[in-house]
Amino acid sequence: MSSTLPADAAPGSASSTALPFTKGHGTGNDFVLLNDPQGELTFDAAALADRRFGVGGDGVIRAIRSERLDEGRALLADDASAEWFMDYRNADGSIAEMCGNGIRVFGEYLVTEGLADIAVGETVSIGTRSGVRRLRREVDGWAVDLGVFRVEEGEPTVAADGLEVDRPGLGIDVGNPHIVVVLADHAELDALDLHRAPRVAPIPPHGANIEFVVPAEPLVQDGTGRIRMRVHERGSGETLSCGTGAAAAALAVRHFAGDTIDRWLVDVPGGTVGVRVTRAAADGGDGGVGGGAARVELSGPAELVYRGTLG
Template sequence: MKFTKMHGLGNDYIYINAITETVDNPEQLAVQMSRQHYGIGADGLILIRQSDVADFMMDMYNADGSRAEMCGNGIRCVAKFVYDNKLTEKTELLIETLSGVKRLFLEVEDKIVKMVTVDMGKPELLSTKIPAISDKEIIKNEKIEIDGEIYHITCVSMGNPHTVLFVEDIREVKLEDIGPKIEKHPMFPKKSNVEFVEVITNNIIRMRVWERGTGITLACGTGACASVVASIMNDYTDRRVDVVLDGGILTVDWNESNDIISMRGPTETVFEGSWGGL
């Protein structure tokens, strides 16, 4: 089975052309292939499938085998995969995900995709749609208790749930400790991705992420979008923001006129190979 390992700002996934390759039990395969040391090592598995409503479909699985609705870095690499492998000649694509159809714009140099902008759609702020259990219609700067400590959270869905916390110094955050506790908090029936954000200026934020079903990653596209939305909601930033992640920088723009969020960032192919199983 042929595969390609790719990354967007260090948020790395294993990509398989499931149009030509037969993939049985993708949940188990995601766990096996994503394992560090014993597998290929990645944040998860993404299958490219045919779609009845778009140019292609992104079928995504986290490193623990759970299915994911959407990944901003992952979908940018899907666009690079299908273009670089000559599955399409389009530089504007529609890709189906579990959170809807997304529009992508490819920037090509020497017949290779270098940068991709994704139309991420509109953020969802209603607590019932995130989903999050709360008596508040919108969860903005609300208190949550973890191990006797009080944290203030803002919740946003970008097709998947995100919980954003603002801190003065992101270097002091013990992400590996607090991240999973918020992810699995009873408040979130489908769990939650967790972002810690330090506001640098009104156009720059620093973000670290604990991804639902994966753990600490170098970047998260939907998390970057959710963090910008939360920053604007709390009057910290303007509507166009550079998000500095451990893996690099994403530019996020929340259009005031149509409520649409766009995200621009790089894509890279790491290597190609053949998987024979364990």
């Protein structure tokens, strides 16, 4: 999706310590983006993401060449074409493995900044802390292969403000950890207060994003499943959308429905994203689809809304 970017849309003046930035979002999941090919910038991600005293965002994404990071150099040994690394930090400054909405916005940023030439229909390799992800430019957005997913064992329980009783959850790993809770109806979903993080027992060792979903009625129309979702993201709080969370939510409902529905639409407060399960062979893991490990693809819009300079 092309974007119009008014210059100097944020307070600040250019100087030797100026920090240029761009603001972008994918279905309302918003990010501060920094162009730092050589890894020369010094920045405070939590301060940038602060909605009152900074630019504001659910996270900060730095575009850096893979060769300039230890994690990126390790990936180049397996995929030399992964020139760019998506260095992602949550709103609290903590480092995260991956972000499904963020990587689509990252692709739009690479093209708009002239860092990469990616035509509609072309695919590019992007380095992340979850490994190399293949990102494809589409007419109306981007699609990313999130890789092999895993349905976790066990049945954690989740407590949240607005829920009268704790609910069982299903762990789904799509390169970062998620726990999905299926609710009875839209009224129950709307009653949630996700300002405070849901409480999970047992506590996930690395934390988790928590998704609450309501299946559509009927669940499937014209071969496509549909669900509605809200999410509390680890390190960011409730967000208008979570790309990997949407994939995890669709995969959880798919699992409960017998692993037969491969196309999904996920409605989030910020819009709608697509999720697709593929049967292509993959290296390791088993998502429950015969004939090779199952992989999951996320698709949706990405928009850059303004740029500015801090400093």
